[in-house]
Every structure is written in structure tokens, then in C-alpha cells.
Amino acid sequence: MSSVLNVTGPAAVRLLTHGRARRVLGAFLKGENTVAGAARELGLDLRVVHRDVLALKAVDLLRVVREQKRAGRPVKVYAAAAPAFFVPFSATGAAELSELGAGRTSRYEMLFRAAFSREFERLHHEQGGGREWGVRLYLAPEGQVTTDTSYEGADLIDAGVRYQGPLGLILNADAAVTLSESEAREVQVELIRLLMRLRPRTLAHDAAGSGRPYLLRLGLVPVTPEECAALA
Incomplete structure (x- = not known):
């Protein structure tokens, strides 16, 4: 049985294509968590996370696994309904793939x-x-x-x-370059290898709480000579 849950219900799709709700659901992928724990982990307001958690539970993307007893109202402990989720393009209502x-x-x-x-x-x-x-x-x-x-x-x-x-x-190097197809493939491979080298470093720093975040932009796409000329 696949561990990936296909999501096609309109309400659930809206949540999984919304950045903040997706982040909140992600806080429960590592294991059981509470609303307060997810809010601390994500650095978000407790009330905002609570609203998202209720919405995610209502569409069966989150489930209550147990309750922690305490003085007063018990604390609900939640878990993601699956280890992974997939929203097919056909369920999103988007006109083009790039819209996702x-x-x-x-x-x-x-x-x-x-x-x-x-x-x-x-x-x-x-x-x-x-x-x-x-x-x-x-x-x-x-x-x-x-x-x-x-x-x-x-x-x-x-x-x-x-x-x-x-x-x-x-x-910030937005360069227009002229290459043969084989040269462009070499550049593509170099850029991919760079990203692959940086990923374990990023994970190590994130785990250790060291370093600082940087934004990195890498891109390569063919254009027509007319499109390139219009950049001048």
C-alpha cells in the first residue's frame, strides 16, 4: 500500500495549496504534536495555528491520536493522516502546470x-x-x-x-548566454551538482542551529533570439 495519500477534495486541496496551512500540516509529519508545539516550532501565533489545525482535521488531513490529561481541559495530540500527500494537477483548478x-x-x-x-x-x-x-x-x-x-x-x-x-x-547575475545544446547540458549538470552539494550542508546547519539562511537563484531555460534581444 502506498504511503502517499492522494488528495482531491476541494476543501483539502485548498488547504494543501495554501502555504501557511501546508507548513502547519508539515509540523505533524515528523510525529505526534500539539497545537502549542507546532506553533513554537513554526514561530506562528497560537491562535492562527489552532484555526489551521481545526481546518486540517475537518478534511481528514490531521487526526487526533490521543489526549494529554492536565488540570482543566485535556490537550489534544495530533498526527498527520499519512506520511505524505499528493494533490494532482487535475484537482487544483489551475489552468497551467506552472500555476502550482x-x-x-x-x-x-x-x-x-x-x-x-x-x-x-x-x-x-x-x-x-x-x-x-x-x-x-x-x-x-x-x-x-x-x-x-x-x-x-x-x-x-x-x-x-x-x-x-x-x-x-x-x-544577482541575470545573464543571457549563447551555448550549444551539449554545453547547456553541461551547465545544467553543474548547477544540479551544486545544489546537491549544498543540501547536506543546509540540513547540518539547520539541525545544529548554526549558519544563516541565504537565498540562491539558479536557472537555465532556452529562449528565442528575439526574446533575448528584448532584454536590452
Whole structure:
């Protein structure tokens, strides 16, 4: 018997495609938990978690496994109804496959932009020395017309050749590159291997409570020459 529960009921689907309710359900995947325990683990308000727990129980995604006796009302202990859950695309009402992750993608993009701007402004204030930062249009040494941003008076070379901006633990490289299909596959493999190397480090730091979180964006997708030209 599969350990994955297929979820198709409209109310349950709505909860499993809602970020916060999904996080709350995740707090019960590791084992039995209480509302208070889940709230502490997730850093969420107790009342908010309690509402989500009741909603998840009402659609059979959570179940009460026992009650802890105490003075006054006993405390309910919950567990996830299955070790894993799956919502098929056909049950979501989405028009396109990409819509399923669109909410998280949008939140991630907004956070990345905000965090990058905050850190860039801080580094520029510390290292800029009063220099103006602005947009440049120039003919690069390799012969291509280039548009980028840099300090006034900086050498007319691309940041991919030599970065001349403020230094810190930030990187926002939205590059358009021209590759053969085999070269693109090599790049894809390198990026995947990087993510695989970083995963055990992330899990170790999370378990030890060490390190700090960073947002990492990696992407590769083919476009038409016309689409690429429109980026200039």
C-alpha cells in the first residue's frame, strides 16, 4: 500500500495549496504534536495555528491520536493522516502546470529583490566613497554593445569579466548566454551538482542551529533570439 495519500477534495486541496496551512500540516509529519508545539516550532501565533489545525482535521488531513490529561481541559495530540500527500494537477483548478508553484515563486522573487536591494544599499553606503551608481551603455572590448549598471568612472567591462561594484555576500547575475545544446547540458549538470552539494550542508546547519539562511537563484531555460534581444 502506498504511503502517499492522494488528495482531491476541494476543501483539502485548498488547504494543501495554501502555504501557511501546508507548513502547519508539515509540523505533524515528523510525529505526534500539539497545537502549542507546532506553533513554537513554526514561530506562528497560537491562535492562527489552532484555526489551521481545526481546518486540517475537518478534511481528514490531521487526526487526533490521543489526549494529554492536565488540570482543566485535556490537550489534544495530533498526527498527520499519512506520511505524505499528493494533490494532482487535475484537482487544483489551475489552468497551467506552472500555476502550482506560482505563489511561492512570486514570494521568493519579491523577497530576493528586497533583500538584495537592502544589502546592496548597505554595502554601497560603506564602500561607495561618494561615487554615483548608474546605468551604462557602451561597446565592450569583445565588440558587443552592452547595457549594465556600475560606478561612474569604472572600466568599461562587463561584471562577468571583472566586478567593480561593492563587495559582499551578494550575487544577482541575470545573464543571457549563447551555448550549444551539449554545453547547456553541461551547465545544467553543474548547477544540479551544486545544489546537491549544498543540501547536506543546509540540513547540518539547520539541525545544529548554526549558519544563516541565504537565498540562491539558479536557472537555465532556452529562449528565442528575439526574446533575448528584448532584454536590452
